[in-house]
Amino acid sequence: MLSMVNFILHTWFFSGVSFAFYFILHTCLYAEHKMNIVECRDVKKVYHQGHLAVTALDGITLAIEQGGFVALAGPSGSGKTTLLNIIGGLDRADEGSVTLDGNALGEMSEAMLAELRLRKVGFVFQSFNLIPVLSAVENVEFGMLLQGVPAAERRQRAWAMLDDVGLAGLYHRRPSELSGGQQQRVAVARAIVSDPAIVLADEPTANLDSATGKGLLELMLRMNETKKATFIFSTHDKMVMDFARRLVMLRDGKVVEDTRK
Ligand SMILES: Nc1ncnc2c1ncn2[C@@H]1O[C@H](COP(=O)(O)OP(=O)(O)OP(=O)(O)O)[C@@H](O)[C@H]1O
Numbered sequence: 001m002l003s004m005v006n007f008i009l010h011t012w013f014f015s016g017v018s019f020a021f022y023f024i025l026h027t028c029l030y031a032e033h034k035m036n037i038v039e040c041r042d043v044k045k046v047y048h049q050g051h052l053a054v055t056a057l058d059g060i061t062l063a064i065e066q067g068g069f070v071a072l073a074g075p076s077g078s079g080k081t082t083l084l085n086i087i088g089g090l091d092r093a094d095e096g097s098v099t100l101d102g103n104a105l106g107e108m109s110e111a112m113l114a115e116l117r118l119r120k121v122g123f124v125f126q127s128f129n130l131i132p133v134l135s136a137v138e139n140v141e142f143g144m145l146l147q148g149v150p151a152a153e154r155r156q157r158a159w160a161m162l163d164d165v166g167l168a169g170l171y172h173r174r175p176s177e178l179s180g181g182q183q184q185r186v187a188v189a190r191a192i193v194s195d196p197a198i199v200l201a202d203e204p205t206a207n208l209d210s211a212t213g214k215g216l217l218e219l220m221l222r223m224n225e226t227k228k229a230t231f232i233f234s235t236h237d238k239m240v241m242d243f244a245r246r247l248v249m250l251r252d253g254k255v256v257e258d259t260r261k
Pocket residue numbers: 047048049054055056074075076077078079080081082083
């Protein structure tokens with residue numbers, strides 16, 4: 001719907017309508033839309049394993065507000081990872097629609113999705129997923145390298161980011177020379193350094209002890225407040241749920257509870 005209205009507006013503009021009028025309409029439209037960074041409408045996803053069909057998502061309708069700090073919880077197999085992957089454009093919905101920062105993901109090619117992920121999304125995985133042969137600073141720089149950020153700026157931003165997450169002085173350590181909590185901090189630094197619109201974290205504290213996990217959540221909350229990035233994270237951990245400003249509970253691929261604090 002939004003893209004259709006946008007198309008009409010663009011056509012109108014290029015056919016000679018006054019710029020001021022176009023600008024006001026476009027701004028209003030965009031401002032209204034910006035309020036929700038994610039919009040899922042009746043999203044369904046079925047995995048096929050041989051003859052077996054597994055319904056991972058069974059009609060998810062969910063809007064996530066810009067700047068949100070949202071936890072997805074629910075039993076194992078309830079669809080948390082699947083939903084995060086679909087929101088982040090790593091996987092596609094079978095039915096329904098997903099919009100990320102105004103982009104209708106179902107209408108985008110693989111190449112467009114890759115570009116969108118690079119520009120807009122930071123991922124933090126349960127198992128950190130750092131590149132083992134790169135140092136901490138090189139891991140943080142990696143996304144900016146793909147984005148074509150010049151070398152000197154890359155290094156400067158990566159250093160500053162590592163300082164921010166409490167890893168000053170550990171810039172040149174490889175992941176194997178860092179603790180689990182330190183590796184996860186590098187992963188958060190890497191996810192956030194390019195100022196993504198949204199950070200998707202799949203059980204980011206699952207491999208951390210509770211004190212380290214709490215430290216990581218405080219860090220993410222600070223990043224949410226200072227960088228204004230939206231965070232959506234999945235978890236099984238009560239402490240993590242308590243940190244969230246909104247708790248979305250999934251069961252059997254459906255939203256069964258949605259609590260704002
Ligand atoms: N690639 C896949 N192939 C087949 N089935 C899958 C695949 N990925 C997920 N599933 C199934 O989809 C359902 C939802 O899985 P998902 O990983 O999203 O759950 P989850 O809530 O993240 O679980 P957990 O808390 O254990 O991480 C499960 O029944 C799972 O077995």
